Amino acid sequence: MSMFCYQCQEALKNVGCTxxxxxxxxxxxxxxxxxxxxxxxxISVLNLKARELGFNREETDKFIIEGxxxxxxxxxxxxxxxxxxxxxxxxxxxxxxxxxxxxxxxxSELEKNPALSWKYSSESELETLAAKVGVLATADEDxxxxxxxxxxxLKGIAAYAYHARQLGFRDEGIHEFMEKALAxxxxxxxxxxxxxxxxxxxxxxxVETMALLDKANTSTYGHPEITKVxxxxxxxxxxxxxxxxxxxxxxxxxxxxxTGVDVYTHGEMLPAQYYPAFKKYPHFAxxxxxxxxxxxxxxETFKGPILMTTNCLIPPRDSYRDRVYTTxxxxxxxxxxxxxxxxxxxxxxxxxxxxxxxxxxxEIERGEIVGGFAHHxxxxxxxxxxxxxxxxxIRRFFVMAGCDGRMKNREYYTEFAKAxxxxxxxxxxxxxxxxxxxxxxxxxxGLPRVLDAGQCNDSYSLAVIALKLKEIFGLADLNELPxxxxxxxxxxxxxxxLLALLYLGVKNIHLGPTLPxxxxxxxxxxxxxxxxxxxxxxxxxxxxxxxxx
Ligand code: SF4
Ligand code: SF4
Numbered sequence: 352m353s354m355f356c357y358q359c360q361e362a363l364k365n366v367g368c369t370x371x372x373x374x375x376x377x378x379x380x381x382x383x384x385x386x387x388x389x390x391x392x393x394i395s396v397l398n399l400k401a402r403e404l405g406f407n408r409e410e411t412d413k414f415i416i417e418g419x420x421x422x423x424x425x426x427x428x429x430x431x432x433x434x435x436x437x438x439x440x441x442x443x444x445x446x447x448x449x450x451x452x453x454x455x456x457x458x459s460e461l462e463k464n465p466a467l468s469w470k471y472s473s474e475s476e477l478e479t480l481a482a483k484v485g486v487l488a489t490a491d492e493d494x495x496x497x498x499x500x501x502x503x504x505l506k507g508i509a510a511y512a513y514h515a516r517q518l519g520f521r522d523e524g525i526h527e528f529m530e531k532a533l534a535x536x537x538x539x540x541x542x543x544x545x546x547x548x549x550x551x552x553x554x555x556x557x558v559e560t561m562a563l564l565d566k567a568n569t570s571t572y573g574h575p576e577i578t579k580v581x582x583x584x585x586x587x588x589x590x591x592x593x594x595x596x597x598x599x600x601x602x603x604x605x606x607x608x609x610t611g612v613d614v615y616t617h618g619e620m621l622p623a624q625y626y627p628a629f630k631k632y633p634h635f636a637x638x639x640x641x642x643x644x645x646x647x648x649x650x651e652t653f654k655g656p657i658l659m660t661t662n663c664l665i666p667p668r669d670s671y672r673d674r675v676y677t678t679x680x681x682x683x684x685x686x687x688x689x690x691x692x693x694x695x696x697x698x699x700x701x702x703x704x705x706x707x708x709x710x711x712x713x714e715i716e717r718g719e720i721v722g723g724f725a726h727h728x729x730x731x732x733x734x735x736x737x738x739x740x741x742x743x744x745i746r747r748f749f750v751m752a753g754c755d756g757r758m759k760n761r762e763y764y765t766e767f768a769k770a771x772x773x774x775x776x777x778x779x780x781x782x783x784x785x786x787x788x789x790x791x792x793x794x795x796x797g798l799p800r801v802l803d804a805g806q807c808n809d810s811y812s813l814a815v816i817a818l819k820l821k822e823i824f825g826l827a828d829l830n831e832l833p834x835x836x837x838x839x840x841x842x843x844x845x846x847x848x849l850l851a852l853l854y855l856g857v858k859n860i861h862l863g864p865t866l867p868x869x870x871x872x873x874x875x876x877x878x879x880x881x882x883x884x885x886x887x888x889x890x891x892x893x894x895x896x897x898x899x900x
Contacts, residue, residue, distance in 0.1 A: 352369045352370075353369065353370055353371075353378035353382075353482075354368065354369060354370070354371075354372075354378035354381035354382055354482075354485070355367050355368070355369055355381075355485055355486050355487050356368045356372060356376070356381050356384075356485075356486070357486065357499075357867075357868040357869050358424060358499070358503055358506075358842070358843055358869065359374065359424040359841055359842045359843070360754070360756060360758075360840055360841045360842070360864070360865060360867070361373040361374065361756060361757070361758060361841070362868040365865050365866075365868045366868055367486075367868055368381070374424055374425055374665075375428065375665070375666045376428055377428075377430070379430055379478065380428055380429070380430050380433060381485075382478065382481035382482045382485060383430060383433035383434060383437065383477070383478070383481050384421075384422040384433060385481055385484055385485035385486070386433075386437055386477065386480060386481035386484055387418050387421070387422060387433055387436050387437050387440065388418070388419070388422060388502065389466060389484040390418075390437055390440035390441065390444065390466075391414075391415050391418045391419065391440065391533060392466055392533045392534060392536060392537045393440075393444055393464070393466035393467045393537070394411065394414070394415065394440060394443055394444050394447065395415065395529070395530035395531075395533035395534045396464060396466065396467060396534045396537065397444060397447040397448060397451060397461070397467065398411050398415075398447060398530050399527075399530050399531060399534055400451055400456060401447060401450065401451060402527060402530075404451070404454045404456075406450065406454070407523075407526075409521075411443065411447070412521070412523075412526040413516070414439070414440070414443060415509070415526070415529060415530070415533075416509040416512050416513050416516070416526075416529075417436075417509075417513065417680050418436055418440065418509075419505055419506045419508075419509035419510075419529075420506065420509045420510045420513050420661075420680050421433070421436065421680040421682070422506060423506050423507075423509075423510055423662055423842055423843050423844065424662065424663070424841070424842035424843065425643070425662040425663035425664050425665065425842065426661065426662040426663075426664070426680060426681055426682075427680060427681060427682040427683070428664070428666065428682065428683045428684065429682035429683055429684045430684065431684065432682045434474055434477060437477055437481075438477075441471070444467065448461050448467070464537070466537050486499060492871040492873075493543060493871045493873045493874055494543065494546065495871070496869055496870055496871035496873075496874040497543065497546035497547065497549075497550060497874060498536040498546065499869045500550050500553075500846065500850070500869060500870075500874070501532050501535070501536055501546065501549055501550055501553050502533075502536055503843040503846040503847075503869070504550070504553035504554070504557060504843070504846050504847045504850045505529055505532055505533060505553065505847075506843040506844075506846075506847075507557065507843045507844040507845070507846055507847025507848070508525065508529060508553070508556055508557055508560045508847055509529070510595075510661070510808075510843075510844050511557075511560045511561055511563075511564045511808050511844070511847070512525055512526075512529075512560050512563070512564075513679075513680070514564055514567070514568075514595060514596055514597070514598075514661075514808070515560070515563045515564040515566075515567040517596060517598040518567040518568070518571050518597070518598055519567070520563055520564070520566060520567035521563075522559065522560075522563050524556075524559070525556055525559060525560055525563070528552070528553075528556045529556070532549055532552070532553060535549060547877065550850060550853075551850070551853065551854050552854075553847070553850050554847075554849075554850030554851045554852070554853050554854030554855075555851075555854045557847040557848070557850050557851035557854070558811070558814070558851045558854060558855065560847075561808050561810070561811035561847075561848075561851065562811060564808050564811075565725075565726075565808075565809070565811050565812070568597055568626070569725075569727065571597070571628070572597060572601070572626040572627065572628035572629065573626055573627035573628050574627070574725065574727035574728065575622065575625035575626055575722075575723045575724075575725040575727070575728060575804075575805055575809075576625060576627060576723050576728055577625075577721065577722075577723045577724065577728060578624055578625045578630075578721070578722055578723040579719045579720075579721050580621065580624045580637050580638050580719060580720050580721070580722060581636065581637030581638070581718075581719055582637055582638055582639070582716050582717065582718050582719065582720055582789075583637065583714055583716065583717040583718070584615075584636070584637075584639065584711060584712045584713070584714045585613050585636050585711065586711055587611055587612060587613045587634070587711055588611070588612055588613070588654070588655050588706045588707060588708075588709045588710065588711050589612060589613040589614065589615050589636060589639075589653070589654075589655045589706065589709075589711065589712050590603065590607065590612060590613075590614050590615070590655055590656050590657070590658060590702055590703070590706045591615045591616075591617045591639055591640075591650070591653050591655065591656070591657045591658070591712075592614060592615070592616055592617065592620050592623075592657075592658045592660065593616075593617040593618045593619065593620050593643070593646070593657065593658070593659050593660065593664075594618070594619060594620060594658075594659055594660030594661035594662065594679075594681070595619050595620070595660065595661045595806050595807075595808070596660035596661055596678075596679060597623060597626070599658065599660040599678060599679070599697065600614075600616075600620065600623045600629065600660070601628070601629070602696055602697055602699065603658065603699050603702075604629060604632045604634075604635055606698075606699045606700065606703060607634060607699075607703055607706075608632060608634065610634075610703055610707070611707070612634065612655075612703055612706040612707060613634045613635075613636040614632070614634060614635050614636060615636045615637060615638065615639040615653075615712070616637075616638045616639070617638065617639055617640050617646070617649065617653075617657070618640075618641070618642055618643045618646070618663065618782055619642075619643070619661075619663075619781070619782050619806050619807065620660070621638045621720075621722065622722060622723075622803070622804075622805035622806050622809065624637070624638060624722070624723075625722055625723035625725070625805065638720070639653055639712055639715075640653070640715065641755075641785040641789075642755035642782040642785040643662070643663035643664075643665065643755070643782060644663070644665065644755065644756060644757035646664075646665055646667075647665060647668055649715065650667070650668075650671045650674070650675065651668065651670055651671050652712065652713040652715055653671075653674075653712045653713075654709050654710040654711065654712050654713060655674065655705075655706045655709040655710075655711075655712060656674045656675070656676060656702045656705045656706050656709065657671075657674055657675045657676065658676050658677075658678060658689070658699070658702060659675065659676065659677050659678070659681045660678055660679055660681070661679060661680075661681060662681070662842065663782075663841075663842070664677070664681055664683060666683065667683070667686065672685070672686065674705070674709070675687075676688070676689055676701075676702050677689070678690075678697065687701070689701070689702070716789075718789070720788050720789060720803075721799050721801075721803075722784075722788075722803035722805070723803070723805075724778075724802035724803055724804050724812075725804045725805055725809055725812040726804070726811075726812040726815035726816050726819070729802070729804075729812075729816050729819075730816075730819060732798070733819065733823065735796065735797075735798065736798070736820075737820075737823055737824075738796075739795055739796050739798070740820075740824075740833065743774070744774060744795050744796055745774060745775070745776055745795055745833075746772065746774040746775055746833065747774075747775045747776075747833045747834070747835060747897070747898070748775070748776050748777075748778050748832075748833060748834045748835070749771060749775055749776070749777050749778065749834075749835050749836075749837055749897070750778045750779075750813055750817075750834060750835070750836045750837070750838065751764065751767075751768065751777050751778070751779050751783055751784075751787075751837050751838065751839070752778065752779050752780040752781050752783060752804075752807070752810045752813055752838055752839075752848065753780075753781045753783040753807070753810075753838045753839035753840050753841070753845050753848065754781055754782055754783055754807065754839050754840055754841030754842065754845050755781075755782040755783050755784075755785050755786060755839065755841070756839075756841045756864075758864065760863075760864040760865070761786060761839065761864055762786075763863065763864055763887060763890060764783060764786040764787065764837075764839055764863075764864075765786045765787055765790070766890045767837065767890045767893065767894070768786065768787035768790060768792065768801075769787070769790060769792075770890050770891075770894055771792075771800075771894070772898070773793065773795075773800075774795065775800070776795060776798065776800050776801075776802060777792075777800060777801045777802065778802050778804065778813050778816065778834075779801060779802065779803050779804065780803065780804040780805050780806065780807060780808075780809040780810045780812065780813055781806065781807035781809075781810065781839075781845070781848075782807070783838075783839040784801065784803050786839075787801060788801055788803060804816075807844050807845060807848060808844070810848045810851070810852075811851075814851065814852065814855055817829055817832060817834060817857075818855075820832055820834075828856070829855065829856055829857055830856070830857065830858045830859070835859075835861075835897040836852070836857060836859065836860040836861060837861045837863070837887065837893065837897070838852075838860055838861065838862055838863075839862075839863055839864065840862055840863075840867070846867075849862065853878075853882055853884075857882075858882055858883045859882075859883035859884075859885065860882070860883070860884055860885070861885050861886065861887050861893065862884060862885070862886060862887075863886055863887030864887060865886065866884075866886045
């Protein structure tokens, strides 16, 4: 075994990738990611002491969230990036130790913890150590499972906190919790019960982080509104933007204004189309293509440069790799990277000049899709929605938020959406929507039957909508609402969405297309017994189950 990773839904045989990732992550990179996480845990132990003594620094918070985010599936495949970050982590760890000693902390106490005292003298030593500190370093499979659920939840929190931070929004309480939880995953005195409680606490902070990002996005760019998005092409050359970072989108739109270059969205950037602040740009064209795993085809035909602001990047094909640019914590050896700008603004001129030399995109489809049903917009429509529920025009809502992926078994979600009775409405967020958002599913009283709230982080909107409906209908429990949860997951941001829903008390969530490999049988049993968590079956059986037939 050269590596062990089971953090995403595509883990080999639903057990774990051991030689190379199904995502193409090499064993070397996988192990270095483990060492970076291990380093961040050590830094967290120290920084909690620094907080007690009143000298936490913002750069430490930034370093931790960037490090966690960079290890999320399909974010960064670049070995050099991880070697560099690990070296920086050791530097940060040592400077924190010095400061703590100066503040009176006993140095020998700090050296007792192996995560705080390991040393290296060469990169090859780093690689050797990296192979020893991964997931399997925890022998007990239940403790390992709970530690990893917490760590993956924290990766999701880190991703959302990163985007909020880009817009100037941060919350010290979230950072402090992340450090406590990271430190707890190193602590052998923490038992099963405490870890189970911490899983739910991670969900609580997931809700807070998504609320923070929602505030950051909506106060900066306005509330998403109902929008018809063109899925065809225009005649100018274009730049395709993927990922989740709205600040990058804003800066690129500003810098492309008047250049004759259009800007399109791909994958999880589609919901940028719903924000009022971006609609003022006449060169903001529509959405090109669909979800992340189809980029090998869609980046080919797009013809112009592509900017990956976050995941999900797949290894680019030679035919278009010179057109793919990364930014933020995204990385892939050999791709051009747009760094942070000196004054907090990035310089996208190289991509813009590149676009001018390219052909316009090749048309792959025509038409429109509709979205923009985040919590504010749905609240404006509340009367209509409530009336439709009371009259029976809407029998049930299906939350089908989450992820898309390349495996064939995800066709289940398309078939499920098609088979749903016409008096049901799908509430969605995340890239799972591409499995059914172009189907002619019709409307109910003028409302589309697929209501797209936005990106995966906008799953927060779906929780807000459910809480609002609970209030309007005067119910004591969220689970009394006519809402079923049939969620698709893929990577660690979806893990935090799931933990957030569990924390909010949502029961009987069906999670597919397979349950996570990182759930040990005992941990899975707890989730089944306590929360009614279930996998998916056949479309026919699941429909009967959900509709009580
Ligand atoms: S991220 Fe997923 S596909 Fe990639 S190595 Fe880990 S489990 Fe395998
Ligand atoms: S919806 Fe899922 S796969 Fe898509 S970007 Fe979000 S977390 Fe990743």
